[in-house]
Amino acid sequence: MIFVTIGSIFPFDRMIRAMDDWASAEGRGEEVFAQIGDGSFEPRHMRWVRRLDRGAYAEAMASSRLIVAHAGVGSVVTAGELGKPIVVMPRRAALGEHTSDHQVETVSWLRGKPGLVVADGEADLPECIAAAAAAANAGARLATTADTGLIERLRHFIHG
Known part of the structure; x- marks a missing residue:
């Protein structure tokens, strides 16, 4: 999913409209489940809810094979923690x-x-999902720890 x-x-x-288009055209056979919030667009080609409680959100993240999200740090961190x-x-x-x-920053x-x-824009989503x-199939995973260079710079700053 x-x-x-x-x-x-x-x-x-x-983004929700672009993902609904993807689910209709390219995602046939792939289950897509979306948390859409209070937007006015209602998807026709993917399962959706407005909001998920914490437990349901965690379950959706954990049971997915891939996540598509706004560029929110919380989503990125959770995806990294779950691999x-x-x-x-x-x-x-x-x-x-x-x-x-x-x-954007x-x-x-x-x-x-x-x-x-x-994905810089909605037209990029299909190729970004494939990439x-x-x-993921090649084993690429988002790091869950800080870069060693950053840790060394912080250590030097703290200890002089």
Whole structure:
């Protein structure tokens, strides 16, 4: 199953619509389950709910083979902890999807990390889903610990 999550604060109809299109055209035979929030678009080609409680969210994340999410740090961290490949698409302030472009900045930092694929827009989702699935099959996993260089810099800062 592919689990799609947009977080719990703002709707993200652009991503939900793109995933519904993918489920209709390319995802035939693949179960897609989405947490869609309060958006106005209601998917026709994938199973969905508006909200999941903590337990149901954790179960959906754990039972998925791949996650497609907004570029929220919580989704990325959870995918990494579970060893799940993740495709992230940033919300854009200019499209009224968020109050700032911090998710665009987040994906700039995340781009290229193993186990994570960045979709800059809805047209990128099909190829990004395929790339994330291929990387997962090859064993790519998002790191769950800090980079050793960062740890050394922090150690040097703290201890002088």
